[in-house]
Amino acid sequence: MNATAIAHPTEEGARALRYAALLATYLQSVNLPLPNAALRFIQGSLSMADDQVGWIFTAYFAASAITLPIASWLAARFGLRRVYLLALAVFALGLVLATLSTTPLAFSGARIIQGAASGVLGPLSMAIALETLPAARRAKFGVVLTAIVLSGIATGPSIGGWVSDLFGWRWMFYLGLPVTAYIVLVMGLSLAEKKAAQRPPFDFFGYGSFTLGVIGLQLLLDRGERLDWFASTEICVEALASALGFYLFAVHRLTTKTHFLGKHLFRDRNFVLSTVIFFALGFVLLPTLALTSPMLDEILGYPPITTGCLTLPRGAGLVGAFLLAARMPERIDPRLVVAAGVALVAYANWLMLGYSPLMDWRPVAVAGALQGIGLGVLMPSISKVAFSTLDPQFRPEATGLFNLARIYGSTLGIAIVQTYFFNNMQAMHMALGGNLTPFHGAGAALAASSASPALLGLNEMLTGQAAFVSVLGQFKVLMLAMLAVAPLVPFLRKPNPAS
Template sequence: MNTHTATAADARSLRLVALLATYIQSANLPLPNAALRLIQGSLSMTDDQAGWIFTAYLAASAITTPVAQWLAGRFGLKRVYQSALALFALGLWLGTLAATPLEFIGARVLQGLAAGVLAPLSMAIAVETLPVEHRPAFAPKWTALVLLGIVSGPSLGGWICEYFDWRPMFYLSLPLTAYIFMVVSLLLAEKKADPRPSFDFFGFGSFTLGMIGLQMLLDRSARMDWFDSPEIWIEALACGLGLYLFSVHVLTRKAHFINKGLFADRNFLCSTAIFFAFGFVLLSTMALTSPMLDEILGYPPDTTGFMTAPRGVGLVGAFLLMGRAPAWIDPRLFVALGVALVAYANWLMLGYSPLMDWTPVAITGFIQGVGLGILMPALSKVAFSTLDPKLRPEATGIFNLIRVYGSTLGVAVVQIFFFNNTQAMHSALVSNLTPYHQALPTSLPALEGLNHLVTHQAAFIAVMGQFKILLVAMLVVSPLVLLLRKPVATN
């Protein structure tokens, strides 16, 4: 075999394992979604703690994503990538051994920290294996793979959980991660930046402190009775201090974590705000739908997982079709169409009923998926079309980071309102039950059954309230579509 052939084969192998790593890290985010009831029962996890399964992964990945390229430039791409793979495998293995909620959440944090590095570096490795002329067309394909992992994770996890257990969900990724590690060890050459790259650690640290403080505040507030707890005050102060220091840093320094030039571009600002709402809806819908089907309506995990498939088909299918959209069509029209479809699907979700079958969930999920699949590429095109080309690399990182924070904060917000509204609705429903109702049972088993029924009704009403929050989120950002300028030809 000649050198050229061997090099081409090595490049193809590296590209394939980089894409496999991309899929694995994105699929493991929602993988436990269809098996929440079994995970909660096995680990004695409360309803509010279940939300941490997603927010821990997302928040941890948001911390490491911005520094992934700096780490690769400073310590070497191969070394950092292998370390992330090892950390990801450790998180998977610890997740299978977890016996308490804290241990499981800790394992999810490790997975998220590694995923935040794997995602951008996998793309970097894959892009470098392609000829220069093929690189611009690769980004949409990579994004489609990330979306495929997110939407297929619940189906895969639900099927494994139904026929085996919830722990084998994580076993599945271990040999694949080991295979990626082996291929990278054999074929990837070490690469460092020369000179050593710089990074605004103060700006990044203050921003991260503010966002993590906000995340902890939202995650812990319901359990700790909000500001009656010293812990919540500490988290609120950390949030305020971090965001204050970051704001002062941005306003007083010429070079920092976020270039001030980005704030001068109206298209980028408006598109980023809409993209935040995109992230807010993307995973929050999944975090609400699967527990509704599994815990409230009583569907088995495999059915719960497969009922999310129409949403994934609509999302990935629409995203790929958008790549073939005629260039002469104004992308702002697609942004408006995507926002309208997502809002319409969220409005249809308000009509869910405990008596429904799978049809409404499949139809609304498909419509929402199509809207999200149209919205994402259209927003990306509009956001960068009027931006200075020198700012695009930095803007790309910020743009995607905002989507991640939209997802993690969205899941936290709906979990707060779900927890509080379930308690409020349970109290309201129980208040109408008095010992003077002739039909009211008196035996203890019958009363337990009645309480179970009331709890399910209260939880279902609370879920409907959270779908309303998602609808409001899209309606709030929808006027920003009118502020978008017509895109110009990109360089």
């Protein structure tokens, strides 16, 4: 029996389930970038260091990547209704703990709890929504579900910035509690319990070894800068754990017939190449937000409301282009659309290299909108190419891997750009400070003055300049990530329109 099968509710009950599932989909996606525009407030109240900011995003994303592959197995083994309601309760617990946090570690723990629940809520919400529809409508409804996820990512920073500026940053999490309670009420009353008649199989060794490798790598990247990399015993342990996990996974995959991430998926050229491109898309999608909002909020001094609003052009371009590209006529070769999307994203990141401390809001809005349009065009097109030549019986498993590629791309991308950002900022600060001598005008004036406020002001100015140059360097890394996968596009096979 399918673990996500639902008993036949009334039409009103099915509609209520569908809307509640869509609301849960939006809730778990909007909470990912929600703190983005309010980082200055969160840092100040929690005494959070600059290199800990990335944990706000990677904690949520990494936790969701861990639980997402086992969501369907949990529902089949323990029951869809039970698992879904428990995930909602855990998500609400994460929201409450975020509002009560007083230290960076406590806040990161709350984000881990939210992310772990999100990884279960995402696929099960999709299953619930699709099962309330006739089979003929499910394919088109999948576009709506993806658009809702993208809408949550697009609107999260603006909602968080607005709420934080008016009521305080903790209220952005308080607002999620009544929404979660409403979803629990609807699901508790209308969702029937279903689970598999027999215990479903799952490759826990493959899943566990792969997860160990990813967690070790994530912790290494997140903690390395703070602990001076391999001079720290903790970093060495995390590196060994990651290497061991990936080694065990590789051996297990080569020596067993059935396992997590089956071999058959890697025999389809279109799927493999598209998954790599989708990984690069994830590498750009959220790290851009993780760089842009702190640049506007902390370096340029924009208020959180303005910072959040400047993410809206990117979000509007992303969602609008996605909906248009998803309805593109079949006669148009999607490989051409994929190439156009990759080129547009790379061009938008190239425009970001021209940001200046003296600019107004328009360059950010234009570059963000173009990048959003490129990503929105790319997502449905690369998905169509990925599954066009794949055996239909493998599509459910392939969908999980395909989505994991985007999630891992984003979480590793955020960790990598944060690491390089702080390394580059320190190097740039030293380079700029090295040119400041008593023989220059500003240096001579300060040398003649013993006033420490003047020295502190100069150091703050140098730090701001170094940080801004480092942000531009990370936009270059994101641009190179898209350019690196561009040569893969010509190797994609033309999809069969009948597929």
